[in-house]
Amino acid sequence: MTITIAMPSAPPGTAAVREIESGAAKISVRDFDFFYGSAQVLHGITLDIPDQQVTALIGPSGCGKTTFIRSINRMNDIIPEARAKGTITIDGRDIYAPGTDVVALRRRVGMVFQKSNPFPKSIFDNVAYGLRIGGLTDKRSLREHVEKSLIRAALWDEVKDRLDDSALALSGGQQQRLCIARALAVDPEILLMDEPASALDPTATTKIEELIWELKANYTIVIVTHNMQQAARVSDRTAFFMLGRVVEYSDTKTIFMNPKEKMTEDYVTGRFG
Amino acid sequence: MRRSADDRLFRLTTGAFAAMVLVIVVGIGIELTRQSMLSIQKFGWSFWTGRTWDPVAGEFGALPFIWGTLYSSLLALLLSAPIALGIAIFISELSPRFLRQPLAYLTDLLAAIPSIVYGLWGIFVLVPIVRKLELLTPEPLRRLPLFHGPPLGVGMGTAALILAVMVVPFSSSVAREILKNVPSAQREAAYALGATRWEAIKVAIGYGKTGIIGAIMLGLGRALGETMAVTMVIGNNPQVSLSLFTPQYTMAAVIANEFTEAADELYLHALIEIGLLLFVITIVVNLASRLLIWSTKKRAAELVVLASPATKEEIAA
Ligand SMILES: Nc1ncnc2c1ncn2[C@@H]1O[C@H](COP(=O)(O)OP(=O)(O)OP(=O)(O)O)[C@@H](O)[C@H]1O
Ligand SMILES: [Mg+2]
Numbered sequence: 001m002t003i004t005i006a007m008p009s010a011p012p013g014t015a016a017v018r019e020i021e022s023g024a025a026k027i028s029v030r031d032f033d034f035f036y037g038s039a040q041v042l043h044g045i046t047l048d049i050p051d052q053q054v055t056a057l058i059g060p061s062g063c064g065k066t067t068f069i070r071s072i073n074r075m076n077d078i079i080p081e082a083r084a085k086g087t088i089t090i091d092g093r094d095i096y097a098p099g100t101d102v103v104a105l106r107r108r109v110g111m112v113f114q115k116s117n118p119f120p121k122s123i124f125d126n127v128a129y130g131l132r133i134g135g136l137t138d139k140r141s142l143r144e145h146v147e148k149s150l151i152r153a154a155l156w157d158e159v160k161d162r163l164d165d166s167a168l169a170l171s172g173g174q175q176q177r178l179c180i181a182r183a184l185a186v187d188p189e190i191l192l193m194d195e196p197a198s199a200l201d202p203t204a205t206t207k208i209e210e211l212i213w214e215l216k217a218n219y220t221i222v223i224v225t226h227n228m229q230q231a232a233r234v235s236d237r238t239a240f241f242m243l244g245r246v247v248e249y250s251d252t253k254t255i256f257m258n259p260k261e262k263m264t265e266d267y268v269t270g271r272f273g
Numbered sequence: 274m275r276r277s278a279d280d281r282l283f284r285l286t287t288g289a290f291a292a293m294v295l296v297i298v299v300g301i302g303i304e305l306t307r308q309s310m311l312s313i314q315k316f317g318w319s320f321w322t323g324r325t326w327d328p329v330a331g332e333f334g335a336l337p338f339i340w341g342t343l344y345s346s347l348l349a350l351l352l353s354a355p356i357a358l359g360i361a362i363f364i365s366e367l368s369p370r371f372l373r374q375p376l377a378y379l380t381d382l383l384a385a386i387p388s389i390v391y392g393l394w395g396i397f398v399l400v401p402i403v404r405k406l407e408l409l410t411p412e413p414l415r416r417l418p419l420f421h422g423p424p425l426g427v428g429m430g431t432a433a434l435i436l437a438v439m440v441v442p443f444s445s446s447v448a449r450e451i452l453k454n455v456p457s458a459q460r461e462a463a464y465a466l467g468a469t470r471w472e473a474i475k476v477a478i479g480y481g482k483t484g485i486i487g488a489i490m491l492g493l494g495r496a497l498g499e500t501m502a503v504t505m506v507i508g509n510n511p512q513v514s515l516s517l518f519t520p521q522y523t524m525a526a527v528i529a530n531e532f533t534e535a536a537d538e539l540y541l542h543a544l545i546e547i548g549l550l551l552f553v554i555t556i557v558v559n560l561a562s563r564l565l566i567w568s569t570k571k572r573a574a575e576l577v578v579l580a581s582p583a584t585k586e587e588i589a590a
């Protein structure tokens with residue numbers, strides 16, 4: 001079943017009506033605005049992100065992709081003077097409702113950052129961090145969870161003999177997979193990835209992409225990327241952002257092969273600018 | 274070409290100044306050794322272990338002073354470390370934004386107060402308070418070595434307190450700097466895993482751990498050499514005692530007090546030898562703390578390099 005939702009304050013040249021599949025939506029965003037101080041950087045974002053699929057966010061630099069993805073786990077809360085308006089619901093619950101447990105929310109919504117940011121601790125302690133602050137102390141159980149997460153993040157074979165080594169001794173690509181393992185360890189339902197491969201070489205990037213492909217069986221994944229081919233390769237759905245608005249949101253195939261908007265076509269074919 | 278000549282001149286002058294500092298430090302060391310030769314030759318190692326300081330009899334043992342300096346500094350460190358860290362955490366992590374600068378400025382201002390002023394404050398405010406506390410100490414506790422002795426108000430405990438107050442601004446301002454340098458990515462990583470604010474702060478502290486230890490040791494370096502305020506409240510009585518109530522003495526204090534009265538050569542050389550040891554200890558402690566601070570800053574820089582952002586413009590057709 002499809003419903004249509006009118007999009008308020010649509011920029012000229014974009015369709016005022018957008019098709020949204022309902023039913024399988026894990027994350028629903030409605031009329032979401034975001035402000036840094038008095039500067040509004042997101043305008044009336046409205047979209048549904050489906051469960052167990054990969055949704056890619058693309059768009060030119062500064063269009064608000066990072067701001068948007070960080071709104072989904074309320075990471076922007078720690079930025080002073082930042083303010084959100086509108087709703088984002090996960091499984092039907094408004095995460096911006098007063099009284100929301102942000103700590104619990106962030107455990108359900110994992111995040112991987114553009115630059116890998118391991119703690120200056122051992123590989124084991126990095127992956128175990130989220131479990132430990134969650135109250136897990138049992139040694140054996142910790143070990144099992146760490147192993148499982150590292151296997152899921154396709155890093156286990158490379159590090160199983162040196163779990164006690166510093167995480168900082170790993171290569172850039174390994175560090176990023178460690179950060180993925182660390183996020184997976186707390187067993188989130190949603191995984192947000194903000195340009196997870198932009199600092200990596202092609203081989204490491206391929207590894208991450210394969211990983212995303214495998215992870216989507218169990219997680220809802222939202223990924224920001226500047227790499228069009230990457231978006232085309234890994235995602236099921238793609239949202240094209242521009243100047244803080246969603247210009248077009250559709251199946252990835254449609255966005256790349258048969259976009260409705262001229263702007264989208266210009267952007268994905270590189271004629272933008 | 275002119276440019277590179279200017280460059281070389283600049284490097285030469287700054288290099289010369291840097292070398293001069295090194296020459297001065299080494300020079301001081303040599304001069305102190307030379308000026309204390311008589312005492313070094315006469316007493317040898319027993320100078321460091323002797324407990325008798327009797328200028329009239331010509332007998333010089335420096336242990337009580339070494340003890341007094343190390344013990345008072347260590348106590349001051351124990352007192353100041355948690356307070357300094359607490360202040361640093363409050364200013365850099367918890368306080369409202371608009372209060373940060375003023376608070377940082379205020380703590381830094383504490384470091385600018387002359388030590389004689391601290392000493393006067395110690396005599397007129399701290400000593401009476403400490404004496405009252407000492408009088409209030411219950412009898413069973415008084416039997417412990419830590420609280421042994423007459424309730425005078427002046428003594429090791431008061432000296433340690435005043436040293437702690439003097440050291441806090443130093444340690445906390447360096448610790449604050451270290452916390453400020455912790456990449457926000459570290460805190461965000463913790464938050465993203467469901468950390469509470471306090472847990473995220475712990476991550477930041479863990480990241481800057483070595484640097485913070487360095488900051489605290491830098492405070493130790495200052496406490497070791499502090500003279501005036503300590504002299505005014507420690508009681509100036511050379512003895513080796515664990516008691517906080519007992520008047521004791523420090524290396525810097527004995528030099529300041531007795532230097533002008535040192536009539537004979539040996540007495541003078543003995544005092545200078547104490548200066549020599551103080552000099553060595555302070556340099557070692559300072560070097561060690563700088564090294565620690567520097568190593569954390571370096572690690573932060575390395576991390577940034579490791580994760581250097583790649584070209585974003587990979588937008589393909
Ligand atoms: N902490 C902040 N304070 C104020 N303005 C900010 C802040 N972070 C981002 N902005 C502004 O918000 C807008 C959107 O930024 P955002 O980082 O979300 O864009 P982006 O699409 O992720 O860009 P990029 O592709 O370069 O990562 C930009 O104009 C940016 O300057
Ligand atoms: Mg971004």
